[in-house]
Amino acid sequence: MWGALGFMYSDGTQAEWDRGASTTQDWTYWDTTTKTGFVEYAHQLGQDWQLKLSYNRRDIRNDERLFYATDLAGAGMDPVTGLGLQGYPWGGADTFTADLLSATFNGRFQMLGREHEAMFGISRSKSETVSSQYAGALCDGAPCGYIPMPAFPWPGDYIPEPVWGDLSVYSTSNERLKRAYGATRLSLTDRLKAVVGFNWAEYHRDGINYAVPFNQTERKTSPYAGLTFDFTPNLLGYVSYSDIYQPQSQSDADGVYLDPTKGSNYELGLKADWLDKRLLTTLAVFRAEQDGLATGAGYNDQGQFYYEGVDVESKGVEFEATGRVSDHVDVVFGYTALKLTGQDGEDTYRWVPRRTANFMVNGRLPAYTALSYGIGGRWQSEISNVESNGFTVRQGSYAVVNGFVAWDFVPNATLRLNVNNVGDEKYINTLRYSGYYGAPRHYTLSLNWRF
Template identity: 60%
Template sequence: MPAPRRTLAACVAMALALAAPAASVLAGESGVPAATELDAVLVVAQRASRASTGATNLDLEIKETPQSISVVTAEQMHLFGADSVNEALRLATGVQVDEWETNRTSYSSRGFDILNTQIDGVGMPNSWGIATGAFDTAGYEKVEVIRGANGLLTGVGNAAGTINYVRKRPTNARQGNVGISRGTWDTTRVELDYSTPFTADATWAGRVVAAHEDGDSWLRANSNQRDFVYGVVDGQVGANGTLALGWSYQRAKSDGIMWGALLFANNDGTQAQWPTSATTTQDWTWWNTTNHTAFVEYTHRLGDAWQLKAAYNYRRATGDDRMFYAYEGADGLDPETGLGLYGYPWGGADASTAHLGSLVLDGRFQWLGREHELVLGASVSRSDADGWEYPADPASPAWGALPAFPYPTDAIPEPAWGERTLYSVLDQRLKRVFGATRIALTDRFKAILGANFAEYRRSGDLAGTAFDQTTRHTSPYAGFTFDFSDQVLGYVSYSDLYQPQDQVDADDRYLDPSKGVNYEAGVKASWLDDRLLATMAVFRADQKNLATPVGVNDLGTYIYAGVDVESRGVELEATGRINDHLDVVVGYTALELDGLDGLDGDDTYPWVPRRSANLLLAGRVPGYEAFSWGVGGRWQGRIFNGTVSQDSHAVLNAYAAWDFLPNATVRINAGNIGDEKYINTLRYGAGYYGAPRNYTLSLDWRF
């Protein structure tokens, strides 16, 4: 649509105009930056050695961390065409991406929902663990998935893990990339990524990233448009300080959206089969979202071994929607006539604002002749969310019995909408104090000990019922690592689990927090001169009072009860470079879930696959490195929910690329090359089919 395109173009033009003078000043007659001896400059050295704090808040390598961690890099996302977070997380080991509607997704690991997400290591618990809309990946350097308990990271958490999105930052030298692609369903994408120093010694630099994508879908009537802009500046303040400031904006517009999904359970006990393009939506439905984020970080070096970091993060998300829901009546869906579905229109709007401030001190100290590490921190966060409803005309044909399914997407006219009314108010506050230390007991035996105190308060009003709850909890963490050799490390870890819950029981009361324990043990081994890292982990988590759907009320809303669930399993992953021409990521998860209170054995969360595997191979042709290729895919075992099931299946993707110029590449991506027909998820007993075979042709130009 014209307005968003003009907005994006204006932002890109402004960014290039600001960056161009700086680039011309930096480039001398030789055309190279004038900066010399960059390692002597604090901020430049930090850019070159930027690392994540992983699962413990300590600055540890992945191999040294006593938990399982997978990383999806910006290069992998780019090569395999993972332009959204959902696509990126499908590249990670042990993560299940459940797209149960076209605009809402849940992520899970080790059988449980991932309820905590971070950006650059800071974040708040995500209510329900639901991601609304498709978030663009253009602004991220990498996506980390830390599987297992995560209390040290967020103060509250379950046994699933944490997703940490790591933003792109300015580079030490000027670089840029422009890409354009065209794919199946008339999907077009344009992307810009430009970074440049502002000063001769590169102590100040900036980066701008922008992307625009729009196109149709394999689902009837569905189309999507997304605009994304991100800018960041960082630099050195005095001899010991660094400052970073950034802002991002995303506007996503979706038409012909599905609220709810296809129903597959016929009233005679059989499972319905629909065309891959089938949808329950109507042409007049839409869901638009806007997201703003901003951050400020200041880091001050205290001598050679210590630093103090202060950060503030701001998030603002708004949404507006007109939706249509199709559900089964009391007589169920008749496979002969296609009748039995009823309609439910909805108009809504929502807005949420979050503020988070943190202060972290970390460093190294000497004790008993050995070097140890310590981190101490505190954070305060607050988020406010409001929800509104536009009531649909009760006389509209959008209510009540629907035509035989699959019906046309213009079968039911849009209802008239009433005045906006407020139906929910939610205020969340989280205060936490944490500390962790890594003690070198011997040269090869290390202990990681930590604790986190969190105070969580939730207040507001839900459908006329006021609430105000405050909970406090201290979570301990312990991990031990032992270097069997320079290449092989063994580890064990224990963590307490504590997770406030957003689900309500039959009386509309929030469930009490879920509590439990998490154990993990494993071996990490580096091979091929440290180019390849292999991990084998066994885990077990016992969670009590975990919110689980046990029925629906008269309005069709799920009722939840707290049950005890045990998860245990094995994970294997190998990631790295086999040789100069071949990179690999291969992972496998075997999982068992047992319901210890009200759920029956293997039927506990049956929509979670008990076996899953992923593979990424990417390489260049020896002797002609201008040509590169890649193959990736995921396999999962059978899932079911009630009488509906999805057999085990694999979805394979591939790409081939040619550097036809030193700074230009043409690439073709093929998705679902086997044209597998499969249901995305059966989390709520319904779902829709994944994308069939599709292609994208891309051109990238580097400057």
């Protein structure tokens, strides 16, 4: 399915569908072929230093025949007839190639009677993307456009596959990224440590996006620093600062790619170990400020979805516990509380859950260690989003629980049963651009034989 389900009726009420509902047609597909390769060389320079060289190559080819459904009028579907959506068939192909070469130099050194650590690196990457679409596709002998659809859900054979025209390039992009970075961990005292570092980047992008040429080059040096202090042998405190610099692939209303988002990130926390260092807990508060973060803004005059760069501040608190509570039981638990504020001072990005929790318990039966088990899951608070028509679509809080049982019936073979979404929870997986339902309860039985 290309796009998402429509959830809003014209009277402002929210629709609900079967989890198998789909806006697509039977002839659609999205085939992807990915080839990757790497080579790595490490050389020990004396006892304390190491040099590592690496090269990575990626080649991705996509071939797509897709069908999109949308509400162009912005009024929502009619709650009685189910009409109001239009469909749009599209076909295309694209290629992406990327090369990354890097060198890192790391080790230990002595200074002022103490041992310290350092790391330095350089890297250079380049990538090329060519995107094409089928021009002049015909539907029932006429040029394809937006097609009025019947009441949703509709059958998968309602729209025949178009007669596709010739492939034509609509977007090309060449990207180059040079980086130099370094960090050192300094032992200031037996209990006080410092981490300081930097990341220098030069980012360049040029090409054409829907007949709009672009040529962008930007350089940025981002420092980061942190301090750790051992209050006791079992309690450590830390504080850190880092810059945020992230190129973005979204474009504005004129088809020009947005500038990289920039900002700062601060974190303050405590780490404590318990039960003879078998259990580690972390409590942290954080704050991040990002300028020019790509945010969906609607459709331009050509019917293309575009973005605007907005300033967003996030802050919150996070707790995590992980370790072994007994000889046969491991646990993981995490909880995050978050607040997001937009440049107008109001709450923003409501599709991001403000409260999340995750847990995992796994172990082996003490009386029969060949049998292992596990249960885990995640919970999130309510999310919502205001769509372009002004209606608000919502998803209440929910939890998804997964479990497994495994049997090592011989020393080199394991039979494993996984059950995902044990409670068969029905939920919309995201509301950033509306979404679709998560998978219902499902099972996997696997045999792992080790030679």
